[in-house]
Amino acid sequence: MEMILWILALLALVLGISRWRRAEPEVQAPPSALTATPAEPRRVPRDRLEAAAQSVAGGNPFRLDRVPAPLGFNQPGAGMMPGMPGMMPPPYEPPPPPRPQLFVSGIIGPPWQAMLEGVPGREGAVVVKRGDVLGDLRIREITQTVVVVASPDTTWRLPVRRPWQ
Template identity: 70%
Template sequence: MKGRRLEAMLWVLALLVLVLGWQRWRRAEPDADAPPSALQATPPEPRAVPRARLAAAGRAVVGGNPFRLDRAPAPIGFNQPGAMMPGMPAPYVPPPPPRPQLAVTGIVGPPWQAVMEGIPGREGTSVVVRRGDVFGDLRIRDVTRTTVVVSAPDTTWRLTVRRWQ
């Protein structure tokens, strides 16, 4: 019974809000219309400016560098390749990639073979190498009783067996 009573009260309240809103809408005053003279008015014609005056103003704007704080031209042109402004640091040149830390841990033979560490792509393991083997950019040029000659595109290493102390 209590639920029906609450529902009836909510319906009455909703109907009351609806009636009050409708009455407010009926009594509302319409927005004021603009006077007819304002709707038919035309904008004034632009004032004629002599061409010589426009040209002088254009030269002043272009010569004054309006987008620079000191209103002066840049000390160096921006379209010059490799040009640097005074006081600016040199352009960044990335360092060369690190060279591998190669080490010979043993040589056995004949035919001579070496056990090496630090071969790129095989870090953490020892690799048995022979003359003529290629590992990426590294080429094993020669393996003798005491040395291993390894060449890369920009350098050559002559490695001897690492001595343990």
């Protein structure tokens, strides 16, 4: 009896393996993208390319209506503005000089005086009092915590600079 059971077990194993092999689909790997060669580009006759180039160049491709601009552009003459016959360009105005980076490193007093850094034409800190004029800068007011400095186009309210600022 034991022998029949071993034969049945072996037969079940063989049948299982054979069904499992038949149930597995055979899949073929796709060709590698590196080994595949690209399709040869389509050849266009030279005369058709030249005709297309003439069409593009003559049709103003960057204008919506594809026609030349109604206002032509002239070659600029000596001192004339391009495209504007008879008009002189506006005179060149240089940009204003950069504003100074002013810092107050300390205030002492009364009477209040301040140590001002970043003054144009001066190295290091300059001791100033109310009413002093340093080039275009005028010291308008000095209080215990703030120095007010005025220039022709700007007014600064400068607090005392802390070590971490």
